[in-house]
Amino acid sequence: MRRQRWFLAIGMVVALSSTADAALRHRYSFTSDASDSVGGANGTVVDPGAATAVFAGGKLDLSANAGNGSNNIVEDAFVDLPNGIVTAATNGGTAGQLTVEIWAQSAENRNWAALFSAGTSNGGEGVSPGGNNADYIQVIPQNGQNGRIRTTTHRLGVGAEGLVDFGSAMSTAQTTHVVSIFDQSGGLPGTVSLYVDGSFIGSNPIAAGLNIGAMTDNNNWLGRSQWPDSLFDGWYDEVRIYDHALSANEVTANFRGGPDAVVPEPASLALAAGGLAAVAASRRRQSTK
Helix, strand or coil, rough: CHHHHHHHHHHHHHHHHHHHHEEEEECCCCCCCCCCCCCCCEEEECCCCCCCEEEEECCECCCCCCCCCCCCCCCCCCEEEECCHHHHHHHCCCCCCCEEEEEEEECCCCCCCEEEEECCCCCCCCCCCCCCCCCCEEEEECCCCCCCEEEECCCCCCCCCEEEEECCCCCCCCEEEEEEEEEEECCCEEEEEEEEEEEEEEEEEEECCCCHHHHHCCCCCCCCCCCCECCCCCCEEEEHHHHCCCCCCHHHHHHCCCCCCCCCCCCHHHHHHHHHHHHHHHHHHHHHE
């Protein structure tokens, strides 16, 4: 019986640790490449023609991009992430929740260039002819309507997008922390929320009918849009994808910690501590018998 209690306690710690590790699904730090240090879903830098992308100072430098359209890439560069990682994250952890966290800086803001885009286009995988008949989510450093940072959600055939705008375009002078949270855990449509530099900007309903966990995500890109807009022109410091919705406190802590530090989540720490306490208690009970 004592041995059973011991193995049960150890199992609790292992299970709790696995839950904590699963919260952050993908981490791209760009120290020397676009590898994923957490989930192994390594990105591929697509850089046709003369070399444009550079890894320097712990960042991916795409500031040499010169305005190539996303459907006519001759010289500029972007990052292609593996198919399926966004829907997998949405369906894992807390089902229906997804957080995309990015530290980046614009060199030149070009209307509708996408900092992050996931989903598919009208033409399917690998092309960007447009997205009016496709499902996708995007983070835009400068949208073409009011010139502001935008996180948006789009459902095929539905004109109205579900979106949140910041008060200005992304900075060309310093790194900006942009966190987009998608929450459909309570059912559709759910909400899309935006934080910039640790501050909550707003929350709105996700585009009617869009189910992020069920969409086709064969175009998961950093720097390229589902539409034929320009590629992103600037620097990526860090990109993280979580399988749950970060809390306001977690967003603030990550902003303060910066791109080089992963701040442990309070809930995960509490769970792990509880598991260790169970092990210790079991050991104490055994020693008294």
